[in-house]
Amino acid sequence: MKNISFNFGEDLVPFYIGTNCLAQLATIIKQFKFDQLFIGFDDHSKFYHGARFLNILDQNSIPYSTCVIPPGENNKTLENLDYILCTFIQKGCTRQSIIIPFGGGIVGNIFGLAAGLLYRGIRLIHFPTTFLAVHDSVTSQKQAINYLSYKNTVGLFHLPTAVIHDTSVLTTLDEKNIKSGLGELVKNAILFGDEFYDVLINQLNCHKDLKFSSAAFEELVISGINAKNRLLKHDAREKNTGIVFEYGHTIGHAIELSCPHNSLSHGEAVAIGMLAASCVANKMGIMSDEDRAKHDQLIEKIHPRLPILDKDIFLAVWNRVLHDNKRGYVPTEKGIICMILAKRIGELHQPNLYYLEAVPEEIVAQAIRYVLGKTSSGLQHNTPYQVVLGDAGVRGCDRLSL
Structure with a gap:
């Protein structure tokens, strides 16, 4: 597993990447001192890769708790954020804990936001499992949820402590x-x-x-x-x-x-x-x-x-x-x-x-x-494809003939 660290301004974040290298995961995680890991999944990431990931933690006696949300953009909501916060607090999350979103960009966004909010910010280690998340959403400090049907309107900036990725998880993607x-x-x-x-x-x-x-x-x-x-x-x-x-x-x-x-x-x-x-x-x-x-x-x-x-x-x-x-x-x-x-x-x-x-x-x-x-x-x-304008109240477009 290689480290291709990247910068957020003056902050250097380690990015560990390799293929079929999950066995090295425990060694990497143990270098960060913590009392417990809090793993965030959606149903898809838990189903396809969760058992393999959690088995490594078990084999190395690493303490952890989990939280699973439904998949999909429509579940990046205030209600699910509240569920995550309640779950982690009730399971003993402290300022010494680390949150690990294990999934795609939606998982990273909502669990990343939880990490930024709990105790005004605890450590965050991303483990992206989708092709988009691994090179895009996790290389950002932006953590957010959708609100009132608008995208990423409620959120904050929270610096990840590290990113870990095994490209073998991408082979299951459609x-x-x-x-x-x-x-x-x-x-x-x-x-x-x-x-x-x-x-x-x-x-x-x-x-x-x-x-x-x-x-x-x-x-x-x-x-x-x-x-x-x-x-x-x-x-x-x-x-x-x-x-x-x-x-x-x-x-x-x-x-x-x-x-x-x-x-x-x-x-x-x-x-x-x-x-x-x-x-x-x-x-x-x-x-x-x-x-x-x-x-x-x-x-x-x-x-x-x-x-x-x-x-x-x-x-x-x-x-x-x-x-x-x-x-x-x-x-x-x-x-x-x-x-x-x-x-x-x-x-x-x-x-x-x-x-x-x-x-x-x-x-x-x-x-x-x-x-x-x-x-x-x-x-x-x-159904014929057409744009209906006029009385719809579309500002600036109600007189267009498209």
């Missing part, structure tokens, strides 16, 4: 989860170009069926970590330059939360959001037709698609875009939505310190409509 991890890696390739583009395009060309070996996973994971490290060492809380990691998220988050629960993965939603961002950039003269074609061709290599829907989701997406969590970074006028846009692969548009461009609502609405149509898998019962 295509949906693989695409989720690839979506954020595509984003990194677009943001930075260079070696991040080269590594990804090589792996996608070699694995067109998206079935990666453990060695391929490790190369992709390390590439993702290095991309995050490029900016996080200068902007630990992703408040300035680090906000560029939100590329594709303004519309992507809104689409993700507007689809039926758990039907669209986060990374695939971000990929669709990036198609919308290139549409916006092209309409505003920021991205040329040629650069947009190359940008979108990279995204299409992972085939992002919406699930089959039973209704048009435009209005739900639009409402969530209006409540995007990047509001407030820069002053805006009525009828404007701030978005991060790219000029081309490897070069972002930077109108200000926060890379946020003021986009007229009409152009954003057109981009949403474009990607909902482009990535549609169809509607149930052969």
